Amino acid sequence: MKKEEAINVIKILKEYYPDATCSLDFKTPFQMVVAVMLSAQCTDERVNKTTPSLFEKYGTPEAICNMELEELERIIHPCGFYKNKAKNIKAMAKVIVEKYDGKVPETMEELINLPGVGRKSANVVMLEAFGNPQGIAIDTHAKRIANRVGLSKNTTPEKIEQDILKLIPKEYYKDVNHLLVWHGRNICDARKPKCTECPIKKYCKWGT
Numbered sequence: 001m002k003k004e005e006a007i008n009v010i011k012i013l014k015e016y017y018p019d020a021t022c023s024l025d026f027k028t029p030f031q032m033v034v035a036v037m038l039s040a041q042c043t044d045e046r047v048n049k050t051t052p053s054l055f056e057k058y059g060t061p062e063a064i065c066n067m068e069l070e071e072l073e074r075i076i077h078p079c080g081f082y083k084n085k086a087k088n089i090k091a092m093a094k095v096i097v098e099k100y101d102g103k104v105p106e107t108m109e110e111l112i113n114l115p116g117v118g119r120k121s122a123n124v125v126m127l128e129a130f131g132n133p134q135g136i137a138i139d140t141h142a143k144r145i146a147n148r149v150g151l152s153k154n155t156t157p158e159k160i161e162q163d164i165l166k167l168i169p170k171e172y173y174k175d176v177n178h179l180l181v182w183h184g185r186n187i188c189d190a191r192k193p194k195c196t197e198c199p200i201k202k203y204c205k206w207g208t
């Protein structure tokens with residue numbers, strides 16, 4: 001896909017989803033990191049139902065460090081993979097307390113080095129918690145749409161992100177992050193995409 005076409009796709013989606021935004025609830029950058037870690041293999045809706053009871057008592061890195069692992073596992077159980085997620089959340093909180101004086105670091109490099117935080121999560125945190133998008137978070141929706149529309153022929157998230165970054169100017173990073181997820185949830189379903197309703201159908205090689 002050419003740059004101009006890619007930008008048109010984003011502009012059309014922006015008009016189609018004017019309210020597209022992050023659907024995870026959080027009040028602080030630390031809570032955003034926890035929410036995004038919980039959202040792996042889980043819906044944002046379920047995460048948002050779980051985090052209020054966690055953050056009510058344990059909304060800071062210090063509080064997470066001091067809580068029992070079993071208590072954390074119990075609270076986040078509905079989000080799935082709770083043992084692994086609890087272990088990573090506690091390890092991440094410990095690093096934030098000990099290395100960063102309780103404040104979530106504000107660079108991609110530092111975020112990626114936190115336990116349990118990969119590039120996708122770091123991209124989400126940079127955008128949502130700090131309003132400073134550095135790239136595109138490639139989740140299952142972004143991957144599928146990028147391949148279908150022709151934004152990227154690659155299959156790994158890292159390569160897909162690099163392909164999109166070559167096509168889209170930085171001013172659109174924020175929109176791209178939200179729009180691909182919204183389009184995936186609303187129209188470009190994995191199994192049954194609603195191609196006849198799709199506003200970017202004319203740009204899509206895959207659509208029928």
Ligand code: SF4
Binds near residue numbers: 145149194199201205
């Ligand atoms: S035309 Fe179909 S496959 Fe292509 S982006 Fe739209 S919904 Fe997805």
